Structures are given as structure tokens and as C-alpha cells.
Amino acid sequence: MTNPVLTIANLTKRFGGVTAVSDINLDVMPKETIAIIGPNGAGKTTFYNMVSGRMQPTEGTIMLDGKDITGLPPHKISRLGVSRSFQINNIFPEMTVQENVEVVLSAYHGHSRKLFNIASRNTAIQHEAVGFLKRLGIDSLKATCRSDQLRRQAIAGDRHGAGNTTQAGTAGRANSRDDSG
Ligand SMILES: Nc1ncnc2c1ncn2[C@@H]1O[C@H](COP(=O)(O)OP(=O)(O)O)[C@@H](O)[C@H]1O
Ligand SMILES: [Mg+2]
Secondary structure: OOOOOEEEEEEEEEEOOEEEEEEEEEEEOOOOOOOOOOOOOOOHHHHHHHHOOOOOOOEEEEEEOOEEOOOOOHHHHHHOOOOOOOOOOOOOOOOEHHHHHHHHHHHHOOOOOOOOOOHHHOHHHHHHHHHHHHHOOOHHHOOOEHHHHHHHHHHHHHHOOOOHHHHHHHHHHHHOOOOOO
């Protein structure tokens, strides 16, 4: 019999008198895709925050590959293979797509804390980054960067006479906002 990758048992989160997540039980099997849906305030974000370690559950357990990960900090849970994405992503807009991936890989491999860690000279990280982009079918975008796109939009906007530097500025700021999801 195949074992679940993720087992959530009796997961509950209370904020004072508000029960945000109430007694969730869920198994996720290998290669299974599950969507959690519900209206605003249903508890989706709180659920993901507990699974990814951003919030401690009030009750219940979260098991990953048979290991209890309940209450572990997010960086430990992420290394075990659970991560979450945000409705608005944080990227480095001045860096290319490939460089953004290199930053993540560099941190993942623990190189970011090393003195003289120079990403532009680390060919192993560069190859690994391109490998991920290929796997996602977006390696043709590896040399583009967000701020270039914003500049192009601003120039195109100016040509059409609509005031677009402000728009580009707003998009840049919105981009760095951390949304709770
Ligand atoms: N940090 C918090 N403190 C107090 N109440 C919260 C907090 N986060 C969420 N809640 C409450 O928990 C409930 C579920 O919220 P949330 O998980 O954000 O729902 P969803 O993501 O499904 O919209 C809501 O009633 C919300 O007001
Ligand atoms: Mg939400």
C-alpha cells in the first residue's frame, strides 16, 4: 500500500475566540494534486501558514513522509520539500530570471553565507539554474529582467501619450509587497 506524502490530523488554529481552522484531516498521496477552496475568511491562508511553518497550530499534527513536522520553522520545512508561493511574488527586479533562480539555489546550498561567494563565477549554480528553467520550459526567458520589461512598458506608454512612469513605479512597488496569500 502506498503511504501518503502528507498527513494532516485534527489541525486547528484559534486566534482568541476566532477558530480560523477547525479540525482538518487530510491525506495527500504521491503525485496527487489537491485544491483547497473556500470564501474569504474560510481559513485557507491560515491552513497554508501552518503547513509551511509560518504559524503554530493550536492543535493537531502535520506529518511529511512519516516525519512529524508540526511547529518546525519555515526554513526547515522548506528544506524537507514543502514550500508555498504567494499571490504576489517577491523577485529582484534588476536581476535576470536566471540570476533570480541562482540567488535561491545559492541560499539553498548554503553558499550565500560564504565570504567571497560570487554567483557570477559559480558555474555549477548557473548550470543548475538553467536546468530548472529548462524543466519549466522558460529557459528562453533566462536573460530577461523585470525592470527591463517595466522600462519597455514605460517607453511604449510614453509613445502613446499615457503617463506611464508612475504606472511602472507602482508596479515595481507592488511587486515587492509580501502578500499573505
Ligand atoms: N493573525 C490573525 N489574527 C487574528 N485572526 C486572524 C489572523 N489571521 C486570520 N485570522 C482570522 O481567521 C479567519 C481565517 O482567515 P484566513 O486564513 O485569512 O482565510 P482565507 O485565506 O480563507 O481568506 C478569518 O476570520 C480571519 O479574520
Ligand atoms: Mg487567504
